[in-house]
Amino acid sequence: MNKAPNPLKITEVVLRDAHQSILATRMKTEDMLPIAEKLDKVGFFSLEMWGGATFDTCIRFLNEDPWERVRKLKKKIPNTPFQMLLRGQNCVGYRHYADDIVERFVKQSADVGIDIFRIFDALNDFRNIETAVKTVKKCGKTVEGAISYTVSPVHDVALYLKMAKRLEEMGSDIICIKDMAGLLTPSVTHELISEIKKTSKLPVHLHTHATTGLVGMNMQCAIEAGVDMVDTAISSLSMGTSHYATECLVAALKDTPRDTGLDLALLAEISDYFKEVRKNYAPFESDFKGVDINILQSQIPGGMISNMENQLKEQNALDKLEEVLLEVPRVRKDMGYPPLVTPTSQIVGSQATLNVLTGERYKVITKETRECVLGKYGQLPAPIDEELLAKVAQNQEVINCRPADLLEPEWDGVVAELKEKAKDITSEEDRLTYALFPKVALKFFETRNQPMAEEPAPAAKPQAAPAAAPAAASAPALAAPAGGSAVYSVRVNGRDYAVEVSMGGAPARGTAPAPAAAAAAPAPVAAPAAPSAPPLTAPLPGSIFSMKCQVGDHVDEGDTVLIMESMKMETDIKAHVTGAIQSILVKEGDNVQTGDPLVVIA
Numbered sequence: 001m002n003k004a005p006n007p008l009k010i011t012e013v014v015l016r017d018a019h020q021s022i023l024a025t026r027m028k029t030e031d032m033l034p035i036a037e038k039l040d041k042v043g044f045f046s047l048e049m050w051g052g053a054t055f056d057t058c059i060r061f062l063n064e065d066p067w068e069r070v071r072k073l074k075k076k077i078p079n080t081p082f083q084m085l086l087r088g089q090n091c092v093g094y095r096h097y098a099d100d101i102v103e104r105f106v107k108q109s110a111d112v113g114i115d116i117f118r119i120f121d122a123l124n125d126f127r128n129i130e131t132a133v134k135t136v137k138k139c140g141k142t143v144e145g146a147i148s149y150t151v152s153p154v155h156d157v158a159l160y161l162k163m164a165k166r167l168e169e170m171g172s173d174i175i176c177i178k179d180m181a182g183l184l185t186p187s188v189t190h191e192l193i194s195e196i197k198k199t200s201k202l203p204v205h206l207h208t209h210a211t212t213g214l215v216g217m218n219m220q221c222a223i224e225a226g227v228d229m230v231d232t233a234i235s236s237l238s239m240g241t242s243h244y245a246t247e248c249l250v251a252a253l254k255d256t257p258r259d260t261g262l263d264l265a266l267l268a269e270i271s272d273y274f275k276e277v278r279k280n281y282a283p284f285e286s287d288f289k290g291v292d293i294n295i296l297q298s299q300i301p302g303g304m305i306s307n308m309e310n311q312l313k314e315q316n317a318l319d320k321l322e323e324v325l326l327e328v329p330r331v332r333k334d335m336g337y338p339p340l341v342t343p344t345s346q347i348v349g350s351q352a353t354l355n356v357l358t359g360e361r362y363k364v365i366t367k368e369t370r371e372c373v374l375g376k377y378g379q380l381p382a383p384i385d386e387e388l389l390a391k392v393a394q395n396q397e398v399i400n401c402r403p404a405d406l407l408e409p410e411w412d413g414v415v416a417e418l419k420e421k422a423k424d425i426t427s428e429e430d431r432l433t434y435a436l437f438p439k440v441a442l443k444f445f446e447t448r449n450q451p452m453a454e455e456p457a458p459a460a461k462p463q464a465a466p467a468a469a470p471a472a473a474s475a476p477a478l479a480a481p482a483g484g485s486a487v488y489s490v491r492v493n494g495r496d497y498a499v500e501v502s503m504g505g506a507p508a509r510g511t512a513p514a515p516a517a518a519a520a521a522p523a524p525v526a527a528p529a530a531p532s533a534p535p536l537t538a539p540l541p542g543s544i545f546s547m548k549c550q551v552g553d554h555v556d557e558g559d560t561v562l563i564m565e566s567m568k569m570e571t572d573i574k575a576h577v578t579g580a581i582q583s584i585l586v587k588e589g590d591n592v593q594t595g596d597p598l599v600v601i602a
Contacts, residue, residue: 014039033073035273063450083118110136118205328340336383541591
């Protein structure tokens with residue numbers, strides 16, 4: 001029984017943010033359940049165990065139903081409140097959803113077992129959290145309104161105090177300072193929490209990461225300033241890009257007025273368990289295991305670092321990581337100093353990565369970057385770089401209303417669309433999953449009752465990024481089959497393709513790859529193509545999200561012919577010349593590398 005007059009309350013994040021920060025969010029529910037009952041006995045203020053990237057990762061990589069995760073854990077943990085991270089109008093996705101989707105998602109989350117909703121907007125545009133806050137209140141659950149902490153020429157303590165006051169007026173039950181990249185310093189921590197405590201009667205909850213090495217001093221200053229709750233991670237999944245160790249704080253406060261009252265022996269058992277579990281996810285470990293004070297410049301949050309490393313590994317470009325980290329603050333400045341937290345961290349980070357991989361800043365601009373610059377994610381904190389704005393806007397107006405006001409209700413369309421694509425999928429939860437991640441959800445629905453195939457581990461050693469493909473040169477015809485057509489060998493980015501060209505205008509049949517590449521590349525399906533026409537090639541690694549053209553279509557240079565998905569962002573791939581679509585060499589869902597041929601236009 002805790003006898004301290006003012007005990008510090010602890011939110012344990014091992015089931016969500018700790019493994020999101022260190023293990024690329026890959027921890028499976030089966031590794032959480034064996035320790036669940038002991039977690040319930042500790043007496044935490046709450047267990048953060050859902051939201052953030054966990055929903056996406058469950059269906060994209062783990063073949064798990066995220067809704068089932070909550071239900072299974074709730075059976076084992078009936079006494080400790082469950083907490084989730086909710087991205088306001090983004091829910092747990094990467095775009096703004098209509099109000100009817102947000103309302104249904106919040107209600108279903110509450111019904112399945114979420115008690116405390118930490119709600120934030122990446123830009124601190126609180127218009128984007130209004131619907132979520134109101135819905136949580138209607139459900140009788142706890143609203144923890146969050147301030148996304150960042151450092152820039154336009155952010156200061158006075159601004160954050162205004163934000164805290166606004167969150168209180170909106171109906172928050174708790175105010176959270178969300179320091180997702182570990183940017184707080186001891187003096188700012190003390191001042192910020194002290195001033196909020198003076199101006200608000202609400203409890204203050206501190207969320208901060210250990211990335212920059214200042215976390216211990218920041219915690220002490222927060223405690224001295226009267227913080228009510230803090231986030232910590234069990235020691236075996238703490239520090240690095242994660243959080244301060246739970247046991248360290250419990251031990252430090254023992255027999256003080258802020259004594260947590262938590263059992264160190266029980267925490268040690270839990271830590272030992274996760275020490276073993278961590279070994280299962282070694283391929284996904286972040287290389288950031290110590291302290292990186294440079295994060296004060298790049299401001300990349302812990303959860304993004306491990307995911308960015310894995311994305312670069314998958315693209316054989318881990319050697320470009322340092323360049324990307326230097327490019328991130330430049331892109332952030334260009335885009336008006338948004339705080340770096342999902343989805344803006346992903347938008348800025350992905351754009352920075354593209355700038356590095358393509359060798360030219362803003363040669364390729366993601367759909368999400370365009371929409372962010374145009375105000376479709378909310379009000380950016382500072383003016384946007386004029387050159388970037390001109391390149392993105394192209395006579396489009398930057399909106400200044402609440403972005404969701406421009407969205408039509410989506411739910412009825414989701415139900416109708418899903419009925420057409422997967423008529424057996426009828427539950428509210430599955431429909432919500434589809435609403436948030438349509439293409440990923442459809443694949444998940446097909447496989448969730450099947451044994452999960454082992455996910456390939458990221459490449460162990462960094463390799464040089466593929467060079468941009470030179471224009472493909474055509475070789476002499478390999479054969480001249482009947483019907484007036486010939487087969488040409490085309491080499492693109494070091495891979496040989498056999499393309500059959502019809503001389504009389506009749507469609508050519510599909511051909512196999514040239515012998516030299518028979519084992520290395522799938523056979524492209526080729527339609528008529530001029531032998532000398534260089535194909536449009538992939539400017540980045542990723543997958544084909546959707547096709548926007550058909551063979552025979554006329555396109556002008558700059559028209560979008562397909563959309564690629566890379567690093568969870570969508571990128572329009574535009575025609576490099578004016579002409580007719582002669583061949584389409586990929587299909588939706590295909591994975592491609594930089595320089596792979598996509599379509600032939602002549």
